[in-house]
Amino acid sequence: MTDPFDQLRRFATVLGWGALFVILFATLSPLDLRPHIPEMSADIERFLAYLAAGCMLAFAYPRQRWLVLGGMVVLALGLEWGQTLEATRHGRSHDVVVKVLGTLAGGALAISLDFLARRLRRIA
Template identity: 80%
Template structure:
């Protein structure tokens, strides 16, 4: 079980950093270059992007989970401010709140997965 959990953490590391790169590109690129999911609002996209990043990185680095989540929250704040550098973008407090909620939900998901893995390990 430990080997498979370590393997999952390695995969989560790669996916988490890839998700972070997508966030960086999406946030700092001009609005017309920003990837989006058709039929989904911008708030849902923001929430899901930060949920994915927060959950993957928090699962990948369980001993530094709260440090990682704090870093993602600080990144969200910084990137929202950095959007003022791009003429077609704007940073709004509402957007930061959605991103922080996504990050925290991701942290809860990662914590739940670790709890479930510990419970399954005890049963096996």
């Protein structure tokens, strides 16, 4: 019998990697090509993007959760540094903090989802 959460983890894998590719594009593209959500500050956009990617990938790869989250923190640092190479962009430490907080919040959400999944399995 297959675990019903296996399908959910596979779906989270696709969404997580998709979110990561959007982050890469948005971070390294020229400013005028960066996707933007109207009526939302750049900090909230950054936080939500890293929260989504962190949650989806940490949920998709539970055995490598800390490696995934650590890798995303390193990625945030590297991408901010990479922005200094693009003439229309700038890397800032404030942006890294927002991205790391989003990643950690996503990891906490993934841990909560796994806890809920374990509880539901026991009930069923």
